[in-house]
Amino acid sequence: MNVLIASPQLYSAILAKKMQEGEDWNPVYFQTNSSNHDFVKKEFPTAICHNYISAVKGVNPSGINIKKEIVLSTLENIDLDFTIAMSLLDRNDSNSNSFSYKERLSFCHDRLNYWVSIIEQFSIKTILFEEEPHQCSDYILYIVAQHLDIKTILFIRTIADLGIIPSHEFEQPSNKLLQAYAHNIAKLNQKGEIDLDPKLDAYLRKLQGDYTSVLEEHLWDQVDTYQEIFQKGTTYLMIFSKLRKKIQQRLLNFTSANFESDQKEKSRSFSTSNLSYLSFQYYKIKTIVKKKRLYTVYKSMAISPENLTSDYVLCALQYQPEKSTCPLGGKFNDQLLMIKALRESLPNHIKIYVKEHPSQFIYDYARYGEYYRDQAYYASILSIDNVYLIDMRRSIFDLIDHALFVASVTGTICWEAVNRQKSALCFGHSWMAGCEGVHEVLSQDNLTKAIDSILNGNESINLNHVKLFAKTIFDLGFSSAVGGAIQLEHKKITPLANALILEKAIQWLNSNPISDK
Secondary structure, three states, rough: OOEEEEOOOOHHHHHHHHHHHHOOEEEEEEEEEEHHHHHHHHOOOOOOEEEEEHHHHOOOOOOOOOOOOOOHHHHHHOOOHHHHHHHHHHHHHHOOOOOOHHHHHHHHHHHHHHHHHHHHHOOOEEEEEEOOOOOOOHHHHHHHHOOOOOEEEEEEEEOOOOOOEEEEEOOOOOOOHHHHHHHHHHHHHHHHOOOOOOHHHHHHHOOOOOOOHHHHHHHOHHHHHHHHHHHHHHHHHHHHHHHHHHHHHHHHOOOOOOOOOOOOOOOOOOOOOOOOHHHHHHHHHHHEEEEEEHHHHHHHEEOOOOOOOEEEEEEEEEOOOOOOHHHHHHHHHHHHHHHHHHHHHHHOOOEEEEOHHHHHOOOOOOOOOOOOOOHHHHHHHHOOOOOOEEEEOOHHHHHHHHHEEEEEEEOHHHHHHHHOOOOOOEEOOOOOOOOOEEEEEEOHHHHHHHHHHHOOOOOOOOOHHHHHHHHHOOOOOOOOOOOHHHHHHHHHOOOHHHHHHHHHHHHHHHHHOOOOO
16 A cells, blocks of 8 residues: 655654554655655655655655646545635745735645645555644645545644544544543443543643643743743843854754755745745744734733623634644634624623733744734724733633633633633634533534523533543553654654554554444
8 A cells, every 4th residue: 555654754754664564554755854864765765755845845856747737527526715725825924925825826736736646646545644734735635635535644632641643634523532432421420430540630630720730731842931921021132142042052053054944035936935044043033023012012902800700701812823723723714703703693791801822922932923913913803892802911710710611713721621611612623522511613503502502501511521531532542742853852752652652543543443342
């Protein structure tokens, strides 16, 4: 069975080797970078190696012959609107703001043509993604595979140390996982008690406490900066002093020859853009300055209610651009649409408190140019009747506890809410779908039914059922990393160990459903 590996991680290449030895995989095409290239060339000498950044930018590997035009009948039902695909290109236009609609549409059609040709030429039967595809080229490969009935495998990150969920598609919750969840609830109803692993129990207890206790679990790579900005306050001198030290550390082992960028440059096509490291740092400094100014603007427009006795809904924004909103949020990548939909569905007297995501202001997250947010964006939120921005320094758990319910586009706040027995409206596709208290909102009909149920007092969240959802994922034993070296280091796991876990995850995905006994 010919397989395409749409992941540049070394552990994905090791996984491919394990699947070749133990299953019927024949990996013939790899995305590569400096971490996995040598391994792939040694273990799969005849396979095509496609540099990951080149793939992102639409630069094809040499020696590949592509059809000039695709036969659209082979993709009879595919959506050629490319709304999500073109929105994903925001990730690659952080600094120049020069990626026009016409160029984006042309890029999408070119990638559509390319991936159809590759699948046909190499008789691809399975495609392995490291996670939900959220670069435009990878996403188009994913939707092409769906319409050509090519099997896809991906690994969905959850939260903290719960582990990953192997899946064939991110748009649907895992039926196998939900079956196991229902099985565990049935057993709970018979026994009346839950046997939790001590590590899982400790994490779930943190969710019952103060927000600071869970910060290191949910914002592990931002904790120090979070505290500096929202609790102590920062100056430009403090920020750039830390930035200077980071740049110096990186330059010790850095040469311009090994720097690759997926960003489009002004006056250049995406495929010919080649942002230098110095330009990258220049734009990073500009982004940091913009973040600090943006936070000043936000603070001037936000309120901090003296008490939380009035009826309100807590709506948490997501950092953008990121996969949490695109592609996972679908049409709710436009988070204003979520707020407007809530306002339309709620009684007029119920307030909507909107709180920004911390990463929008945290300067460690300075890869993107922050053009998703400005004063006009926040003003447009406040122009909606009875909607307010909330001070970032206000305790998020305090806000959750007094809200009628919470809402977000796939945000972690939904998980935090149900663990505090508060209903959550999760707009878009999320790993939480199916958990008690979490309403997956994909349409106005979903939204109306969920709000009616909550406001009419028809919901009572059984905390043990929420714990069982976490236990169901945790007990799978797939505590692997998803992503690059930083994720592996955080999980304290080697590429080989990670690959072995993912191999078991695929075996679980391909095995028969659990027994009802």
